[in-house]
Amino acid sequence: MMILQPVILGIVEGLTEFLPVSSTGHLILAGALLGYDDAAWATFDIVIQLGAILAIVVLYWRTFMAVLMGLVRGRPESIRFVRNILLAFLPAAVIGLALHKKIEALLSKPKLVCVALIVGGIAILIIERLARRQTISGVADVPARTTLGIGIVQCLAMIPGVSRSGATIMGALSLGVERRTAAEFSFFLAIPTMLGATVVELAKKPVPLAPGVVHVGASEIAIGFVVSFLVALVVVKAFVGIVTKHGFGPFAWYRIVAGAGALAWLLMR
Secondary structure (H helix, E strand, O other): OOOHHHHHHHHHHHHHOOOOOOHHHHHHHHHHHHOOOHHHHHHHHHHOHHHHHHHHHHHOHHHHHHHHHHHHOOOHHHHHHHHHHHHHHHHHHHHHHHOHHHHHHHOOOHHHHHHHHHHHHHHHHHHHHHOOOOOEOOHHHOOHHHHHHHHHHHHHHHOOOOOHHHHHHHHHHHOOEOHHHHHHHHHHHHHHHHHHHHHHHHHHOOOOOOOOOOOOOHHHHHHHHHHHHHHHHHHHHHHHHHHHHHOOHHHHHHHHHHHHHHHHHHHHO
């Protein structure tokens, strides 16, 4: 059983899934920089995303329980909460299914990831400076039109390196949603988005639970899942505090430096 590789990839996933830096892009670069076989680790990369998603469920269980109880009692704010998440999820579901093969082809292009990281970092700096005043607070209070706009912007993340959370957060900021709400909207939207993507991918790829199916087995997946979950627990709490006080600038500069450094390494090797 391999231990180092699933631990490294689990840390990468947990660190980057909810930050505006692209978890998929980082996993692709990790494979390219460390010499991993993308095909062998493809299903692993998909499944460990659920570990990071579980961290959101654990951290925000009171919010989800309140929404559930509100739905049972017919409370308008709970209905709007669920409506907003599902409405924002709809564009990615439609476009993702329609363009699945073309999107999958981009996953083998680490240099594209580097360029997307750099361009995305520059975009974050520009949006933070130019975005109109953010006045919308609370996921349930985001207007339906704004919610749909956020969902459309999320589709940009189908390009590896763009970042699903980065696209949704920057889209929300541009449409008048304040920072904390934008971040939390991105967290909650990740649940149906990543669950849907996982179901689609696993339906097309065999789950490596039997020897000989692929090179990565159930033990490695379990390690990556747990590591991703634990790391995401810590990262999400810290991330909300950072963006509330300092904005998204630090992550933008990280994207630019990391993308440029990885691109230089890939070009020289």
